[in-house]
Amino acid sequence: MTIAFLVAAIVFGLVVLFVLSRLVAKRPHKLNRQYYQKKWLEILARVKTYDGMILAVIDADKLLDEALKKKSYKGKTVGERLVSAQHDLSDNDGVWYAHKLRNRLVHEPTVRLRKNEAKNALSGFRQGLKDLGAL
DSSP: OHHHHHHHHHHHHHHHHHHHHHHHHHSOOOOOHHHHHHHHHHHHHGGGSHHHHHHHHHHHHHHHHHHHHHTTOOOSSHHHHHHHHGGGOTTHHHHHHHHHHHHHHHHOTTOOOOHHHHHHHHHHHHHHHHHTTOO
16 A cells, blocks of 8 residues: 555656646746837937938847747747737737838848838837736
């Protein structure tokens, strides 16, 4: 009877460990808001010039991607991670607008960025970062 009790205790312990490991793995990672706030302010400081606006959009996309990775959203690209996060983003369209604008700026050298496009993109990135708990 003691061997049966010992086996039952071991099995129970393994089940408890398995359940706890699954709970810990699914727990969302908390982001360092101070770090993201500092980076966001650095991005906004660039907006004063045309080239600065372009860099601000590109860097905001990088910052959002960093937050997506830290929050463990699945995907090999920013776009794939955005698809994984879409249910957690209150302005999914705004974030996608911003990301697509970034892609156009990087891949299409003739694209001219207008001030209102940069403003809308940064607004989308900001909301995405807020939704992820970064800002």
